[in-house]
Amino acid sequence: MTRPHIRDLGYGPGYFTPGKRNSILDVPGCQVGQKTIHDDEQGVHVGVTLIYPRGTVRTRTQPSYAAIHTINGGGEMTGTHFIHEWGFTGSPIAFTDSLSCGAVYQALTNYSFAESRRLKENVEEMSSHHGWPVVAETWGGMNTDIHDFKSTLTNDQVVEAIEDAATRDTVLEGSHGGGSAMLCLGHKGGTGTSSRLVPKAGGSGEHYTVGVLVQTNFGSLAMLQIGGVPIGKLLIRDQLQKDAKATVEEKADRTGSEGSIVVCIITDAPLLPHQLRRLAARSNHGIVSVGGHGVGYNSSGDIAIALSTSETSAPQVIMKHDWKRMDAETASSMGGRPTGNPTTVSGGGVRRDVETQTVETVVHSTIDALFVAVAEATEEAILNSICQAEELTACDGTVHRALDVDRVKELLAKYRVE
Numbered sequence: 001m002t003r004p005h006i007r008d009l010g011y012g013p014g015y016f017t018p019g020k021r022n023s024i025l026d027v028p029g030c031q032v033g034q035k036t037i038h039d040d041e042q043g044v045h046v047g048v049t050l051i052y053p054r055g056t057v058r059t060r061t062q063p064s065y066a067a068i069h070t071i072n073g074g075g076e077m078t079g080t081h082f083i084h085e086w087g088f089t090g091s092p093i094a095f096t097d098s099l100s101c102g103a104v105y106q107a108l109t110n111y112s113f114a115e116s117r118r119l120k121e122n123v124e125e126m127s128s129h130h131g132w133p134v135v136a137e138t139w140g141g142m143n144t145d146i147h148d149f150k151s152t153l154t155n156d157q158v159v160e161a162i163e164d165a166a167t168r169d170t171v172l173e174g175s176h177g178g179g180s181a182m183l184c185l186g187h188k189g190g191t192g193t194s195s196r197l198v199p200k201a202g203g204s205g206e207h208y209t210v211g212v213l214v215q216t217n218f219g220s221l222a223m224l225q226i227g228g229v230p231i232g233k234l235l236i237r238d239q240l241q242k243d244a245k246a247t248v249e250e251k252a253d254r255t256g257s258e259g260s261i262v263v264c265i266i267t268d269a270p271l272l273p274h275q276l277r278r279l280a281a282r283s284n285h286g287i288v289s290v291g292g293h294g295v296g297y298n299s300s301g302d303i304a305i306a307l308s309t310s311e312t313s314a315p316q317v318i319m320k321h322d323w324k325r326m327d328a329e330t331a332s333s334m335g336g337r338p339t340g341n342p343t344t345v346s347g348g349g350v351r352r353d354v355e356t357q358t359v360e361t362v363v364h365s366t367i368d369a370l371f372v373a374v375a376e377a378t379e380e381a382i383l384n385s386i387c388q389a390e391e392l393t394a395c396d397g398t399v400h401r402a403l404d405v406d407r408v409k410e411l412l413a414k415y416r417v418e
Contacts, residue, residue: 003174003390003402006383009409011227011416013289013383014376016369019195022380023171024211026195027266029055029309032213033165034177034191035157043145043395048104048153048161049177049191051093051213053266053307056165060112060129063090063315064307067273069280071287075260075301076101079134083305087273088315090131092165093264093305095178095191095215099146100153101137107158108133124319136262136303138217140181145395151181171213174389179215181392183259184385185291186221186232187403188392192385196373198269201366208269210370212283212377216385218259218302219294226383229415231408232291238407261287261295261382263304265374270313270360271306275367280306282371286378306374312360 005022006012019026033056036047052059066089068080078101083089096104109130116126144151161177171193173179179190192214197207224232263283271279283304287295295302308314362370387408392400 003388004405006226006380006387009387009405010412011383013227013379014196014372016196016198016373016376018380019197019209019211021170022195023193024051024195024213024264024266025169025171027209027211027309028268029053029058030211030266031055031165032168032171033161033163034168034172035153035161035164036172036176036180037157038175038180040393042150044151045140045144045175045181045392045395046097046100046151046153047177047180048094048096048100048158049179049213049215050161050165051095051264051266052165053093053309056162059092060090060115060131063088063131063317064309065271065273065276065313065315066305066307067277067280069277069283069304069306071284071302071304072296072298072300073303074297074299075137075262075303077134077136077262077303077305078105079132082132083134089134089307090129091134093307094133094135095213095262095264096135096137096153097144097151097178097181098137098139098141099149099151101135103153103155104158105133105135107153107155108135110155111159111162128317128319134305136215136305138178138182138215138260138262138301140217143181143183143392143394143398143400173384174387175392179385179389182215182217183400184216184382185219185224185294186235187386188389188400189216189385190389191215192381192383192388194377194380194384196377198369198373208267208370210265210267210269210373210377212374212381213264214378214381214385215262216382218261218300219291223291223294225289225291226408227412227416229412231411234411235404235407259294260301262301263378265304265306266309267306267370268309269362269370270310271308272313272359272361275362276306276308278367279370279374280304282374283378285375287382289375289379290382310360314359316357318355
């Protein structure tokens, strides 16, 4: 049976129109690779989702401005210090299970250096083109067997996801990629995506694209709401009517608890790191609209990263052999030494001259539409992660139900105000 998206159930969040695929792949140049493993016999449910902001070829050679927002930091996203310090990254963004975080990091590093060797890059180029991997995780350890590293991805499996990105034209949602073992708001969750088109000024008909991909692993059923309707509580009521002996608390206890969510936002709008940080923060608005009481717990990792792939707002990286430096005679005559003549030349001990570049950026006071687009696309991506997910039998035999989409469609039609 083909699982629906939330729009198939009669609800489309927000005001802006989705892109053609309603996916992060609507952002020009963006590519996504996935590897999914479901082995019921071994009790293994694991995978990885790789997001290449500028595609599999250009991401490594043309970094993108980036920023991170943390709702609660009880989780891991590698590479964050580079992004906080430099404001950009040349790495793909990887979402995976907690115990595969290190394995994915190592595999991406190995592949990056192997690619440099294949292209016959020198050491300088190799170092410049290696964007220290950005790998984010959510915990699937209660559903996939973590004993003896059984559920830890191998290098070859990550390479399969890398190679998959070159040809993939659809993001597989729900129980696919890094979302393989994840639960959300009382049901099977995992990977979800959505996009929004934001008109450019001037009435030209052109637009910027905002794409969001999430990996959901948070919340209990009672917290689930769709379009303002308390769907989770209504579904619990349905269960109680079927089983009069169970209490509301008992039913809620069977349907999940607090957990984590990681969010990747990519846009082709020209944004600088401080603006991208603000975009990343607005993903929280989309989370809250679906069941935000389930995030921000002490032990949860709720982290969002936002990147701009604008061609007019991109960090320039200059190789060392192209650095503009003072000539050797001038440097030796001054050298920045305390005994040097301060009137000879300034900065003789600094290894290169300061250079500038020109970038375009969204006008500060006109950024609101992008904020709204992020919130809308995040909300829809979360709902898609639940709607698309199929039933999962955990390694201990526990069955995690898929959302009853037919019942949800009935409830939305009954209670929503159009």
